[in-house]
Amino acid sequence: MRFRGGYNVLLKGKPQSAVKAMPEPKVLHLPLRSERFTFTDIRVKNGQKVSGGDVLAKDPDNYEVPLLAPRSGTIRLKTVENHIVLEDAARLEEHADIAVKEMQHVERQMGTAGVKRYKLLSLGAWQFFYDAFTGALPDPLGTPQAVIVSTMSLEPFLTRGDVQLHKRLLNFTRGLEHLQSLLEYQPIYLVLPDITSEFANLIRNQIRGYAWVKMLEIPLKYPYDNFTILARRLNLKPGEGPVWAVRTEGILAVDRALTLTKPCTVRIVSIGGMGVNTPTHMKVMPGYPIQKIKEEYVFEPAARVINGGILTGKILPAETMGIDTECRGITVLREHEEREFLGFIRPGWDRHCYADCYLSSLRKKFREQFTTGIRGELRPCIACNYCEEVCPAGIMPYLIHKYLYAYLLEEAEQARVDLCVECGLCSYVCPSKIDLRKQLIDAKDLIAKEKEEIRQEQLHQEEIRKQQEEARKQSEEKTE
Amino acid sequence: MKWLLKIIDAVRPTFEEGGRLRLFNPVFGALEHFFFAPSTKTIGAPHIRDPLDLKRLMSMVIIAVVPSVLAAFYFFGLRFLAMIIVSYAAGLTVEAIFAMIRKEGINEGFFVTGILWPLILPPNLPLWMVALGVAFGVFIGKELFGGTGRNIFNPALVGRCFLSLAYPKTMAASWVKPSDELIGGFLTWVTPSLDAVSGATPLALAKRAVDPEMESIAHMLLGRVSGSAGETSAILIILGGVFLLFTRVASWRTVVSILGSFVILTGALVVGDAVKYPMPGVFGPVIWHLFAGGLLFGAFYMATDPVTGPTTNAGKWFYGIVIGSTTVLIRNFTGYVEGVTFAILLGNIVAPILDEIVVGIRLRRLKNEG
Numbered sequence: 001m002r003f004r005g006g007y008n009v010l011l012k013g014k015p016q017s018a019v020k021a022m023p024e025p026k027v028l029h030l031p032l033r034s035e036r037f038t039f040t041d042i043r044v045k046n047g048q049k050v051s052g053g054d055v056l057a058k059d060p061d062n063y064e065v066p067l068l069a070p071r072s073g074t075i076r077l078k079t080v081e082n083h084i085v086l087e088d089a090a091r092l093e094e095h096a097d098i099a100v101k102e103m104q105h106v107e108r109q110m111g112t113a114g115v116k117r118y119k120l121l122s123l124g125a126w127q128f129f130y131d132a133f134t135g136a137l138p139d140p141l142g143t144p145q146a147v148i149v150s151t152m153s154l155e156p157f158l159t160r161g162d163v164q165l166h167k168r169l170l171n172f173t174r175g176l177e178h179l180q181s182l183l184e185y186q187p188i189y190l191v192l193p194d195i196t197s198e199f200a201n202l203i204r205n206q207i208r209g210y211a212w213v214k215m216l217e218i219p220l221k222y223p224y225d226n227f228t229i230l231a232r233r234l235n236l237k238p239g240e241g242p243v244w245a246v247r248t249e250g251i252l253a254v255d256r257a258l259t260l261t262k263p264c265t266v267r268i269v270s271i272g273g274m275g276v277n278t279p280t281h282m283k284v285m286p287g288y289p290i291q292k293i294k295e296e297y298v299f300e301p302a303a304r305v306i307n308g309g310i311l312t313g314k315i316l317p318a319e320t321m322g323i324d325t326e327c328r329g330i331t332v333l334r335e336h337e338e339r340e341f342l343g344f345i346r347p348g349w350d351r352h353c354y355a356d357c358y359l360s361s362l363r364k365k366f367r368e369q370f371t372t373g374i375r376g377e378l379r380p381c382i383a384c385n386y387c388e389e390v391c392p393a394g395i396m397p398y399l400i401h402k403y404l405y406a407y408l409l410e411e412a413e414q415a416r417v418d419l420c421v422e423c424g425l426c427s428y429v430c431p432s433k434i435d436l437r438k439q440l441i442d443a444k445d446l447i448a449k450e451k452e453e454i455r456q457e458q459l460h461q462e463e464i465r466k467q468q469e470e471a472r473k474q475s476e477e478k479t480e
Numbered sequence: 481m482k483w484l485l486k487i488i489d490a491v492r493p494t495f496e497e498g499g500r501l502r503l504f505n506p507v508f509g510a511l512e513h514f515f516f517a518p519s520t521k522t523i524g525a526p527h528i529r530d531p532l533d534l535k536r537l538m539s540m541v542i543i544a545v546v547p548s549v550l551a552a553f554y555f556f557g558l559r560f561l562a563m564i565i566v567s568y569a570a571g572l573t574v575e576a577i578f579a580m581i582r583k584e585g586i587n588e589g590f591f592v593t594g595i596l597w598p599l600i601l602p603p604n605l606p607l608w609m610v611a612l613g614v615a616f617g618v619f620i621g622k623e624l625f626g627g628t629g630r631n632i633f634n635p636a637l638v639g640r641c642f643l644s645l646a647y648p649k650t651m652a653a654s655w656v657k658p659s660d661e662l663i664g665g666f667l668t669w670v671t672p673s674l675d676a677v678s679g680a681t682p683l684a685l686a687k688r689a690v691d692p693e694m695e696s697i698a699h700m701l702l703g704r705v706s707g708s709a710g711e712t713s714a715i716l717i718i719l720g721g722v723f724l725l726f727t728r729v730a731s732w733r734t735v736v737s738i739l740g741s742f743v744i745l746t747g748a749l750v751v752g753d754a755v756k757y758p759m760p761g762v763f764g765p766v767i768w769h770l771f772a773g774g775l776l777f778g779a780f781y782m783a784t785d786p787v788t789g790p791t792t793n794a795g796k797w798f799y800g801i802v803i804g805s806t807t808v809l810i811r812n813f814t815g816y817v818e819g820v821t822f823a824i825l826l827g828n829i830v831a832p833i834l835d836e837i838v839v840g841i842r843l844r845r846l847k848n849e850g
Contacts, residue, residue: 001849007530011528025674058507082525125772143797166726167741179536232849304527306527308525310526310527310528310529311525311526311527312525312526313525313527314524314525315524315527315811331527333527333528335521336519336521337519339485339516339517339518340516340517341481341484341485341515341516342514342515342518343517344517344533344535344536344539345539348531351531351535352531353530353531353532354530354532355532355539355727355728355729356726356727356728357532357536357537357727357728357729358531358536362725370528371528372521372522372527372528373519373520373521373522373529374518374520374521374522374529375517375529375531375533376517376518376529376532376533376534376536377513377518377520377533377534377585378533379534379585379587379588379628379629380587380627380628380629380630381536381629382537382589382628382629382786382787383629383786383787383789383791384537384786385731385786385792385793388791388792394846394849395846396792396839396842398791399839414843415843416661416843416847416849417848419846419849424525424526425526428526428528428529428530429530429532430529430530431530431532431533431536431537432534432629433529433533435524437526443632455830457779
């Protein structure tokens with residue numbers, strides 16, 4: 001399958017490649033919720049002293065993924081809702097190694113390969129793995145049909161792979177080798193922007209003979225780095241087992257966990273967007289106070305802080321005090337305020353749109369100032385077909401929108417709304433300002449819910465039938 | 481422009497729920513949003529939106545027809561201004577009434593219909609007919625189907641079709657001679673009208689039974705021929721049309737397939753000796769036909785309306801072929817001299833069917849994906 005659609009939104013505030021080490025915080029606020037995980041199983045007590053790498057909580061629904069203490073300190077529970085607070089945070093005495101006894105136990109139970117997987121999970125590296133088709137956390141003990149390793153982040157603005165790889169190429173290739181040792185013969189696909197580059201050659205030379213890595217070159221167009229799109233591009237079928245997908249930070253974490261047996265707590269997070277004075281990358285740990293980051297980087301008083309990229313990220317609520325464990329970047333956007341006078345007849349030299357309707361299409365590509373403004377009224381679909389043109393999944397958003405408008409859920413299902421990868425481009429380009437992304441996601445959820453209900457109903461029916469049969473048998477036996 | 485915004489903010493309560501003039505809320509809203517872009521913000525991902533909105537998209541069409549509008553003034557006199565004003569006034573009234581009934585905003589779609597409508601009319605058409613036609617077109621062709629975005633037929637063409645069927649004589653008598661002075665019609669109200677019996681437009685002249693006559697291609701290219709107000713100057717229509725294609729408001733697929741199928745079919749007819757023209761050669765008559773009548777105007781501005789045309793790209797190709805070939809057939813083998821209006825309306829009818837077929841094929845292909 002080839003790549004389809006895609007579109008690059010050029011926005012001002014691209015983070016620089018330099019990585020800035022943030023000052024050590026005194027207090028960490030670790031959110032108990034992130035994009036995929038909810039750490040409900042809390043393993044520490046109020047006032048308990050912990051050292052770096054200790055398990056603070058686990059997510060029982062996601063293979064017991066641990067929330068690790070990034071620093072040593074004293075625990076305060078319940079002072080802030082939905083957070084674990086770590087006071088007097090200090091870098092010292094980073095205890096790391098898993099207890100020898102426990103290790104031997106694990107080894108007896110699962111073998112050497114099992115130990116590696118156990119290390120990945122308990123040292124916090126497993127949380128960087130995704131199932132390419134569902135986006136969920138894959139089973140750490142499962143066997144994938146393939147592994148996709150992506151070094152790219154094309155959504156504005158997420159932590160870039162090249163920034164993380166700077167001076168860590170050796171760790172990266174070692175991580176790939178470790179990953180390979182978990183597999184039998186399944187291929188690892190390494191996704192790069194240019195497979196003939198010097199960088200690609202370096203990787204090739206370093207890993208030759210150790211890992212079977214197939215390199216895949218993809219154009220630098222959003223959202224071709226999406227794992228679902230990549231899996232479809234590689235013709236991997238969901239029916240043939242899970243596909244593990246992992247980004248640069250994940251491979252580096254694998255290396256750290258398996259080579260050094262150290263917990264993976266510090267990470268590089270980008271901060272970019274229109275409302276940031278010096279967009280850059282920063283080295284932080286989960287729980288790092290957001291207020292401190294804001295003080296340092298955000299200059300706009302009315303700014304929207306987004307956890308993730310500009311097209312798919314979620315607004316960071318004011319209650320969230322610290323960076324969560326899955327944060328891939330912080331984007332700050334100016335809130336739209338003033339109303340533009342006769343905006344639609346302006347020539348638009350510094351404004352660019354998908355359809356070349358502004359004068360700026362005569363000039364070279366440039367990064368534009370964006371705000372949260374919708375800049376237009378909601379109108380009925382005029383069937384301009386822009387959404388289909390940009391859709392990377394090859395579906396027809398306008399068609400599904402029309403079906404949903406008429407409450408034709410079954411037709412929407414036949415139009416394969418489930419193929420949607422939620423990239424947000426259809427909503428972005430729509431001149432009628434229809435929120436297609438939300439509608440498509442809602443439809444997907446509704447269909448999934450209905451299917452689940454039908455399944456439950458069938459199970460229920462089956463049970464009733466079994467009971468009746470048993471009752472009949474019993475009565476037959478009695479009559480006999 | 482703060483003072484205007486202040487006035488708008490001050491009078492807003494009168495038009496809102498509970499105010500005295502709440503019935504006119506759509507009109508107020510349209511005026512407000514004409515001057516000031518709305519202040520709505522995104523509530524979730526994606527947090528930014530493309531700056532293009534429907535107002536801008538529709539103004540692109542208006543910008544594209546500006547050369548044709550100027551040409552209409554130049555060739556047929558200043559009366560055309562009155563036609564534009566009447567067209568907007570009558571059409572907007574219908575649009576506003578429906579917006580008030582539906583309690584929805586007034587749609588931008590009408591601003592395009594309002595300017596395209598006088599351009600496809602004979603220049604000396606009585607003004608009451610201008611008003612009647614546009615009101616009919618907007619009412620029957622658009623509002624009854626649910627307004628912009630849900631109409632099946634191009635409202636301007638519905639109006640035009642209605643007028644030419646209901647008042648054929650008045651329509652035929654409303655052609656005027658284009659001005660042949662250097663400053664054109666900029667100083668005259670309306671140029672002298674033509675003899676209604678003798679027929680007027682190049683297509684009518686070529687098709688009349690006695691003594692057929694063909695206008696020179698150069699005149700039709702520049703526009704100094706009789707015809708609908710905006711459709712005579714081929715070169716200006718192409719200029720505006722290419723602008724529309726460049727901005728991607730109009731689909732190049734539709735335009736290419738209309739003109740392509742038209743050229744191929746006309747050429748085939750000339751080569752096969754099915755029709756004879758006084759003009760020698762194959763390409764002479766083909767190019768002549770391309771520039772004659774409303775073909776270019778229809779292909780660039782009418783058929784490319786995204787709402788009434790097919791949405792799928794494959795559908796657009798077939799849609800263009802239907803329009804192009806129907807035009808050739810009507811022009812050469814029926815009693816009508818001009819066939820573009822009917823051809824595009826026919827295209828509008830088949831567009832949903834074409835879409836249905838293409839979507840059906842695509843869905844079958846999608847079935848096995850992912």
